[in-house]
Amino acid sequence: MDRILHTCRTVELSSAIFRPGHRNQFHGVRPVEIVLTLLIICTWSVTETYGQKFGIKSNALYWATSTPNLGLEIGTGKRTTLDISGGYNPWTLNREANRKLKHWLVMPEFRYWLCERFQGHFFGLHSGYAFYNFSNIRLPFRGPSSRHYRYQGWATGVGLSYGYAWILGKRWNLEATLGLGYVYTNYDRYDCATCGRFRGDRNKHYFGPTKAGLSVIYMIK
Secondary structure: OHHHHHHHHHHHHHHHHHOOOOOOOOOOOOHHHHHHHHHHHHHHHHHHOOOOOEEEEEEHHHHOOOOOEEEEEEEOOOOEEEEEEEEEEOOEEEOOOOEEEEEEEEEEEEEEEOOEOOEEEEEEEEEEEEEEEEEOOOOOOOOHHHHHEEEEEEEEEEEEEEEEEEEOOOOEEEEEEEEEEEEEEEEEEEEOOOOOOEEEEEEEEEEEEEEEEEEEEEEOO
């Protein structure tokens, strides 16, 4: 009972942090702790359910943006799984130009496998929440002028995905996935220079690619 109450309190804390409009500015609870907390909760749930299979993964495409990332996928049924992935980028790429891609992201996805879970074709329904601080970087699907500003805000959305998983060995899998959907974001815009002039608060609605992955998976059970 004590362990269940502790887990419920952890979920309440995570829900407060992910609430739209709550800007933690990377203070208080650190993003790495948020992602690890969610992964621990999922792992605890799996260990309490006898016979469920799960794996730990990392997305190579996400690493290409200099973002460390980790994911956990849990078997929830004969053809269904729950995937929870997160990433955290704390780096300033160029201090003189104030160029950075700082953000943290948590993205859960429910998956239905056409044959057997963890192998072959699957379809997914995903959501997510991110807090970001981008500067001096041309943003995807935006004009060249986007690199002349710094954007700081949050985003959330929902989408559908398709993917395929290959079995490489007894405990190793390779997975490719692509998703499309809708994202809503609220942000403040500044000049790129450090402590640049505030240029306004804006909202943005986006339809298009919402995820892409080429992940290596290690199966635990």
